[in-house]
Amino acid sequence: MTVEIGIVLGIILLAVILFVTERLSIDTVAILTMVLFMATGILTPAEGFAGFSNPATITVASMFIISSAIFKSGALSNVGLCLTRIGRKSYLLCLLLLMLIAGSLSAFINDTAVVALLMPVVIQVSKDIRVSPSKLLIPLSFGSLMGGVCTLIGTSTNILVSGIAEAQGLEPLQMFEFLPAGIWFLVAGILYMFFIGRYLLPDRKLAENLSEEFGLGNYITEIVLLPGSPSVGVPLQQSNLVRDLDIEVMQVTRDKERLQVFPSLILRANDVLKVLIGVEKLKKLKQDQGVKLKSERKFRDEDVGMYDSMLYEAIVTPNSYMEGKSLKELNFRAYNYGASVLAIRHRDEIVHEKLAHVKLSAGDVLLITANSDQAEKLRQNDDILIISQTVRSEFKYGKIVPVMLISIGVVLAAATGLVPIVLSAMVGVVAMVIFKCIRLDEAYDAIDWKVIFMLGGVLSMGAALEKTGAAKLLADYLIIGVGQYGPHALLSVFFFTTFMTTNFMSNNATAALLAPIAIVTAQELGVSERPFLMAVAYAASLSFMTPMGYQTNTMIYGPGNYRFSDYLKVGTPLNLLFWILASLIIPFFFPL
Structure with a gap:
């Protein structure tokens, strides 16, 4: 143990604690780790920033763009339709088909995007066949994870491990090198879910409508602003109703004309406001001398009927800009042209009060009232995903052919060894832009920059472990x-x-930490590094026991109305099964 090794292990321990506690975002922790390695002299600036020029980082960025182009072309628009038809016939057939489709798509397309595509369809199918979404969403996430380990581009983790191997002078992992063992994992996982897992899935009761599902025991109250009210003559957002009582104003009627609600709307005397309000606030409002209560009743879904307004469910996506921020900090209503959040499903609880101050997390479900224009803007926002209604992407014949040909070319060029995967992916991106399969601004938007910065940062951990001998010490x-x-x-x-x-x-981060140690361990034993690298790559993506184990698990947490214990109940036997299976088949396909 040297001073340098002690510093490296201390920085990595700090990073692990921050990763687990989620006090800072993952990309922030990764960059902080990289900066600490450089600040302490463990890595030079060139070594520290090398992660951003690593083939793995560039390949992952390119695959984000290619995946986005495939979705925008409408090439997968019929997938949801097929699933819906089968789902209406049989739940078991739907379960099998869902996992097969999710697994097949995730082998070549980012698994988070696959879950985002299929989740609204699955929720709609569950309502059609009167099966709780909790019976289908975990199979969707697990299927996408199992399919992702079948190819090099199926998950960013596989690409990352390949990049680490290449950086240490080993042969990079090949496109279909993962497939033989990956198929075993996929088939075993589907059989487990069909014969065992489906009985362990929770069966949450279906609500009749969204207002019931979110437990809106609040009241819809119509109030009239009297001439002496302090809210008269001021913008809605600055009125005492919103600022002091934190009341959600859903509708304003003036001279029998319904007005669209904006934060900057100037209130006038005799305006009739339809507000969503809790019992305690209702008592306070009755004591307000500046308003008169016109009517009050229990909330119903049809109470949002203004300017074709509807209720929508939307989840905060992983790595969203909205993570860690409140609706007030995001200025959500103004940014989304007046769309209002009525409730938030935050982990195991539903929040109705002080919504503007709730710190949002990935997987949180927002109940939003919005008209068609506002809903369309929400759909274009990559930070949230509307899941309560399915909208099929437009089938664009002029784009589908070049998109599919380019995508197939990227895979074949890398699989045959004609060019490295990083080059084939980059050429594919350039071709997509040249042939107008995706616009340049759309390409930039398609990249999940948090993931890119995270990859660039965590790769410094492997470099520091290898350079200082810390990897050798841990391997010993x-x-x-x-x-x-x-x-x-x-x-x-x-x-x-x-x-x-x-x-x-x-x-x-797990793969970046353990892959260098795995390489050194194999070298110390005098055996092939390949099976140890594959063990790390497979295991890092086959994570089923917690909602935070993988992004897709986080995405389905709120919409499925799951609890932490549900993942443990369904995922623990599956992880143990895969552990036994991996111990047998990895040495078989990748001899020691």
């Missing part, structure tokens, strides 16, 4: 503790350690 400890049982036992330990760690911190 592992060999001393488990090496006596042979390389097969060590391989099994790496798979177990990886999937357990991934359940509580970023899968990419």
